[in-house]
Amino acid sequence: MPRTSAAVPRPRRITAAQVAELAGTSVATVSLVVNDKTAGRVSTANIERVRAAVDELGYVVDHTASSLARGTSNIVILIAPDLSNPFYGRVISGIKDELGSEFQLLLSITGEGRNPSAADVHRLIALRPAGILVEAPDDAFLRDLPAGAPLVLLDAPGRETQAVTVNFDLAHGINALLDHLAERGHTRIGYLDSRTRTETFELRRILVETGAAARGMEYVSRPEAASLIDPDAAAEAFLEHWPAWRESGVTALVCATDSHAYGVLKAARDLGVRVPEDLAVTGFDNLPASAIVSPALTTVELPGEALGRGAVRALQAQRLSPEPVTAPLLGATLIVRGSTA
Amino acid sequence: MPRTSAAVPRPRRITAAQVAELAGTSVATVSLVVNDKTAGRVSTANIERVRAAVDELGYVVDHTASSLARGTSNIVILIAPDLSNPFYGRVISGIKDELGSEFQLLLSITGEGRNPSAADVHRLIALRPAGILVEAPDDAFLRDLPAGAPLVLLDAPGRETQAVTVNFDLAHGINALLDHLAERGHTRIGYLDSRTRTETFELRRILVETGAAARGMEYVSRPEAASLIDPDAAAEAFLEHWPAWRESGVTALVCATDSHAYGVLKAARDLGVRVPEDLAVTGFDNLPASAIVSPALTTVELPGEALGRGAVRALQAQRLSPEPVTAPLLGATLIVRGSTA
DNA sequence: GTGTTATCGTAAAGCGCTTGACGTAATAAA
DNA sequence: TTTATTACGTCAAGCGCTTTACGATAACAC
Structure with a gap:
């Protein structure tokens, strides 16, 4: 948007001075009242008068001027x-x-x-x-x-x-997830990472890896898929890695987010891989769509x-x-x- | 958040005055330069000087003060x-x-x-x-x-x-959608509305209704489902209305948004209604998940x-x-x- | 009565920037 | 040479609010 001067005229703004005039006080008093700093500075009578004037005129403190004077905005x-x-x-x-x-x-x-x-x-x-x-x-x-x-x-x-x-208590969620997978008899789990290299994804990966090891499961590999938004990238990554995963006996795939898992579900369907019979799939977030996709997605809910x-x-x-x-x-x-x- | 006074000290801010001093000009000149209003007011020599000073000090115009002076913020x-x-x-x-x-x-x-x-x-x-x-x-x-x-x-x-x-060209999209449904032999179509009563949903409904009539199709009913966010409400609405729809021979269901359609897909699956064989389902928006759900969703893409x-x-x-x-x-x-x- | 304290009000100095009015010098026109 | 024009710079008056410092008054104690 170009920063050209406005052609639209601005209406007159109601100022504290007008309120002060109507209330018969100074602007200082108006300021004290509207900011609730009246303790031992403004009489109840004046508070009432200012309040009434504020209501009558529909006065609202100008955020810009207030911010400048206070040194910080809201x-x-x-x-x-x-x-x-x-x-x-x-x-x-x-x-x-x-x-x-x-x-x-x-x-x-x-x-x-x-x-x-x-x-x-x-x-x-x-x-x-x-x-x-x-x-x-x-x-x-x-x-x-x-x-x-x-x-x-x-x-x-x-x-x-x-x-x-x-932060989220990722360790707790991931431990529950791995316990659940172990219980179902999975011994080799794959991990589909997000390509965005932020701390949270780093930690998810590490927790899955170490947690799997701690349960005597084998952690198999870590391909990355580009996007948190568009499941297609995850679908592609899955298509690419599935042969290797199958080869190494992976029966459960933990995905870095629900969105990645969606892509996996789609690609698995296209490939004729049955979920969960051939491959269990999980995500993180618990997005609304996760209850809708088929099969519905097991996931670690992160309370946004x-x-x-x-x-x-x-x-x-x-x-x-x-x-x-x-x-x-x-x-x-x-x-x-x-x-x- | 309570509006309590900050305990954190604010650092000294670099002002136009400091830039002016370093550049050997007035603050007025600094303002003119940083706002690109130099035409016929500031010599190139001074422009350079001010620019150099700005860079050296890392000066950025204070948004608050600028807004107050200009009467409008950015x-x-x-x-x-x-x-x-x-x-x-x-x-x-x-x-x-x-x-x-x-x-x-x-x-x-x-x-x-x-x-x-x-x-x-x-x-x-x-x-x-x-x-x-x-x-x-x-x-x-x-x-x-x-x-x-x-x-x-x-x-x-x-x-x-x-x-x-x-606005979107909803008429165009809906005509294409109805043509498509007519082509597939659908003669009775249902409509699942959004409960939020905004103009766009009002218009979608009317266009579907009149468009269906114009094509000799029968427009059957209009239950509402609560939410644009949570597909569950749509699922419920579908469960409630499906018997009546089936009774009256509805073979295609147009939903007000993709999100509503997700709920319908899920409910249909639970009910054993096959999509699209028993019922065709469509949405609006083309959300990322629409290519992922099963079956993938026919929809009118609205370019957000x-x-x-x-x-x-x-x-x-x-x-x-x-x-x-x-x-x-x-x-x-x-x-x-x-x-x- | 005087001194003390508490209560209440306001004047006025900013906050940091923008901009119209004005002044000066240099250049062009007459 | 005088006058008009142009190019540059700066002054200073705000923009509307917050807050400190100070005064005034009233209440109270002694």
């Missing part, structure tokens, strides 16, 4: 790689809930597997955000980021030392809403105290469906 | 009911692309079928947005909205008189990215000229897959 920034995966919808929903109506959520979408450029980061900081939430941060990004605003990382296990981080809420709470904790905040792990629970039954 | 607001449907991810992606890096996107999520309250609208206007994009606006919302910023409605056919609106792009372009057209802008209809194309084959 905007919270979410930096996320991509929104096409419905998982992020849940995260955003949780964030919004916890933010309440006082704060606004601004989105910085960077494209899958990427982080904002240094220039982008500067533009974001120029907003004087009340906080910054980051999904899948990379090192360069964290380095570029000036200490301009409270920062919280989402689903970035291993980065706890760099910033406050809110809770992630969003937790992130905002961590932000708020940071604002209240400068001491390092530790966020509790969020439950990751196994959901068993037809794809492993 | 924030574009998207008001959307829900983000869990991946369709919106595509819309947002299109918006971001077209906005470029100068403008920021702020999200106001309101919950399915709802619009922001008057108080919310005021808070949004207080941001002095450069523009407002609205998915699924309702009358009350449009009434509350002060003429504070350029407004564009997305996928709201019939509201063209109230504001600039960007184009919708986002178009909306931003309409916004920008409004900013440039006060005359009413008309946006072209965006193609809606039929995608034939197994669910009708």
Whole structure:
């Protein structure tokens, strides 16, 4: 969008001065009242008068002027790689809930597997955000980021030392998943990784690998599929690797996300591989479609809403105290469906 | 999030004054240079000097102060009911692309079928947005909205008189769909509506109804299913209505969205209804999962990215000229897959 | 009565930037 | 040479709000 001057005239805005005039007070008093800082500074009579004037005129504090004066805006920034995966919808929903109506959520979408450029980061900081939430941060990004605003990382296990981080209890979920597979008699399991190399996927892979070993199962291989959004890439990866997997006796395939698992289900169908008889398939996330696909997908549910809420709470904790905040792990629970039954 | 005072100290910000000092000019000149308003006001020598100083200090114009002085921010607001449907991810992606890096996107999520309250609208206007994009606006919302910023409605056919609106060419897509169904010999078609009563769904229903009649087909009924997000509601609606549909000889079921169609596919499977042999099923949107479900879903693709792009372009057209802008209809194309084959 | 404390109000100094008005010098036109 | 024009720069007045510092008044104790 070009940054041309507007041809549309702006309407007159109702200012604190008008409210003050109507209420018969000063603008300072109006400010104190609308910001609830009246303790021992404004009489109840004046509070009432200002409130009445505010209602009558429909006055709303100008966010821009207020931000300039206070030195910080009421905007919270979410930096996320991509929104096409419905998982992020849940995260955003949780964030919004916890933010309440006082704060606004601004989105910085960077494209899958990427982080904002240094220039982008500067533009974001120029907003004087009340906080910054980051999904899948990379090192360069964290380095570029000036200490301009409270920062919280989402689903970035291993980065706890760099910033406050809110994580899922992946170990718990993956242990449940592997127990379930072991119980069903699987001894050789494959893993289909995501190509986006973020901490969460790194950890999922490692936990599956070590967990399998701990149960005396064989962990077979780790091809990567490109996309969290488009299952087709996973389908391709499956088509490519299935011969080798079958050869080595793989009977269960753990996928890095539900979306990847969808691609596998499709490719398996095309190939005549029966799920779960020939191959058990599992995912992560528990997207809505996972109950619909055929067979329905066994998956580790990751509570996206809770992630969003937790992130905002961590932000708020940071604002209240400068001491390092530790966020509790969020439950990751196994959901068993037809794809492993 | 409570609006408590921050405990975190803010770092000193680099101001235009520092740049001016380093460059040996006034802040006015700095402002002119960074905003590219140098024509006939600043010598090339000074432009260079300022640029160098900007680079050296890493100066970025403070968005808040700039917005206050200009009377408008660089924030574009998207008001959307829900983000869990991946369709919106595509819309947002299109918006971001077209906005470029100068403008920021702020999200106001309101919950399915709802619009922001008057108080919310005021808070949004207080941001002095450069523009407002609205998915699924309702009358009350449009009434509350002060003429504070350029407004564009997305996928709201019939509201063209109230504001600039960007729409899909639903008639084209639905005609293609009905032609396809007629060709396959279907003479009685059912319709599964969405419970959210927005213009786009109203129009889909009417076009299917009138289009069926025009082709000598019988349009059978119109139960509603609650959710665009969760296919389960559609599954329930199908379970409830299938006996009546079968009775009246319905052989094809058009669903208001892909998500609804997923629910139908699942319920049909549970019921032993074969798709497409006993019943053809179609949707709208062409979500990624539609190629994955079994059978793959015939659907009318609605280009979400184009919708986002178009909306931003309409916004920008409004900013440039006060005359009413008309946006072209965006193609809606039929995608034939197994669910009708 | 005086001194003390608590309560309440407001003036005014910013926050950092944009922009119209104005001044000056250099160049062109008369 | 005088006058008009053009090119550059800067001043300073905001934009609308927050908050500190200060004064005024009232209440209270002694």
